[in-house]
Amino acid sequence: MQQDLDDLRASFPSTADSVDRISELRDLTSVDAWTPIFEPRSLIEVVDGKPTLLTVDANGVNAWRRHVADGSSARMRSLEIGVTAELRAGRITSAMAVARAHMEVAGLAALSCNVLYEAGGAGEFKPVEVLILGTYFGSSMRIQVKGTPVLGEFLRPEEVRPLRTGQMIKAMDDFRAGGGEPGTHCQLTYGLLSEYAHPAMRATSSSFADVISESAEGWQIRYHEGTGPDEASVNMVLEILLSNMRIGHASVALLNHAEVTDSDGAFGFEGPSLQQVHSIYEQLLQQQPD
Numbered sequence: 001m002q003q004d005l006d007d008l009r010a011s012f013p014s015t016a017d018s019v020d021r022i023s024e025l026r027d028l029t030s031v032d033a034w035t036p037i038f039e040p041r042s043l044i045e046v047v048d049g050k051p052t053l054l055t056v057d058a059n060g061v062n063a064w065r066r067h068v069a070d071g072s073s074a075r076m077r078s079l080e081i082g083v084t085a086e087l088r089a090g091r092i093t094s095a096m097a098v099a100r101a102h103m104e105v106a107g108l109a110a111l112s113c114n115v116l117y118e119a120g121g122a123g124e125f126k127p128v129e130v131l132i133l134g135t136y137f138g139s140s141m142r143i144q145v146k147g148t149p150v151l152g153e154f155l156r157p158e159e160v161r162p163l164r165t166g167q168m169i170k171a172m173d174d175f176r177a178g179g180g181e182p183g184t185h186c187q188l189t190y191g192l193l194s195e196y197a198h199p200a201m202r203a204t205s206s207s208f209a210d211v212i213s214e215s216a217e218g219w220q221i222r223y224h225e226g227t228g229p230d231e232a233s234v235n236m237v238l239e240i241l242l243s244n245m246r247i248g249h250a251s252v253a254l255l256n257h258a259e260v261t262d263s264d265g266a267f268g269f270e271g272p273s274l275q276q277v278h279s280i281y282e283q284l285l286q287q288q289p290d
Helices: 002-011 013-028 058-088 092-122 126-137 140-144 149-154 165-177 185-197 201-208 231-256 274-285
Strands: 043-047 050-054 209-214 219-223 259-263 266-270
Touching: 002 013, 002 058, 002 231, 013 058, 013 231, 013 274, 050 126, 058 092, 058 126, 058 231, 058 259, 058 266, 092 126, 092 165, 092 185, 092 201, 092 231, 092 266, 140 149, 165 185, 165 231, 185 201, 185 231, 201 209, 231 274
Parallel strands: none
Antiparallel strands: 043 050, 209 219, 259 266
16 A cells, blocks of 8 residues: 555655655554454344344443454555555546445444443443444345345344444544534535445546537537546545544544443443543544654
């Protein structure tokens, strides 16, 4: 990935700052080997077709927390390689589509972080249990069963509707606000990425078609396989990737610095120290140029 970044900097000099920040984040979030996770067995009760997790204890919540943190970290880092490789190859549409997938993973990490910390502060962990069920057993096929009942034959009883993408992206705006009034920056960014990932004619015609001629009656348009990205497009993708990396990896760090405890049958919560919070904020969220 570093070679791709170096080549992008050389070809598009105005990307230098984003390239440097992405490189730093890659170094900061590098993992030699993730620590093994002990996952206790889950007991699920299905009543009237609605599954519910039973006997959720601190070990189970911490296993889920580690799954989200380590799984999100591993998947984001893999997708980051994909974004820069596609950019370096001159495939802007592919880069945007992979960046969208990366943003969804960052959104899962942000949502999980927000819900866990809110539960820890309030001492009410039911929302965490609901999120655990959706994280482990969410299936997109569950959405399709209503229109195509035969698909229900391929689902297990514990499978539920998946987490809503909009919910995860909104969680990134909530995380970004840091307790203040959330904006819509991440939601707008996701909408832009979706224009490239979906078969929308506006994105297709702008990237894969040229106007050959124009007259009072209309236009002559010819499609092609696409041309290499311009400097503005490369900057846009790298800035989006950088922003999502900051939120996603900071959420992972906060999940790793949390611990759910069990005392006399009640959940407790231990968050990071002020020093750890400051380090996450300074190194991952508020990178400053050298």
